[in-house]
Amino acid sequence: MAACGGAAVAWNAVTVGAMSLSRIGRHLVIVVSVLVVAGCGSSGPAAKPQPTTAAPTPIEQLRTDSLHLVRAKFCEVIPASAVKRAIGDVGEPTDWGTGDTFTDAQGNEHVGDEFGCRWTTDTASASAWVFAQPVDQAMVKSVIRDARTTPGCRTTRVGSFGSPTLTQRCRLDDTTSRVRHAGLIGDTWLTCEVTGPEDPTLADRSAAWCVEIAQALDTSK
Secondary structure, eight states: OHHHHHHHHHHHTSOGGGSOHHHHHHHHHHHHHHHHHTTOSTTSOOOOOOOOOOOOOOGGGOOGGGOOBOOSOOGGGSOHHHHHHHHSOOOOOEEEOTTOEEEOTTSOEEEOSEEEEEEEOSSOEEEEEEESSOOOHHHHHHHHHHHTTOTTEEEEOOSSSSSSEEEEEEEOSSSEEEEEEEEEETTEEEEEEEEEEOOTTHHHHHHHHHHHHHHHHBSOO
């Protein structure tokens, strides 16, 4: 592999504008010969796949009707790139499962009836969780009804993140807000959120985070 890289660098270093056509031809023959001898053809070892840098699917284009989400601990399947896009940094997540006592991003203690993960920086957090048991429409309506009574929050049922779905934006203090998406995908209730300083990118980062969570938890791939 080093020989292939060396040949490519040698060719790139040539100033084509200073060459005659015949000299260019000679250099092409030399470079092709070096590549073949060095084993750069298809018979050589396959290169390792590179991490994708593609932007996440827009949340309104996510086909949740084709997703089948896992209901189990899932921190290890969330890409570090998704965490970094959401809150600007990557660290070790806090995870919890059904029956575990955990503290939410606002410092409140709960006993979990879900599987969840949270990544935290000094100023922001990105979280996601799924109910451990299958969820029906009656339970979803109850969850949405409770969400609408949360102080300081604006909750709507408009969106495409499952059916039913909700989007909630909460002002937590003078400088910090939280944007949450939740929805019923199949029989799994998924919730995800990004909390951080109030800025124009918060809603977009939360939407992208939730898409990447849903895609990472999809077992139909």
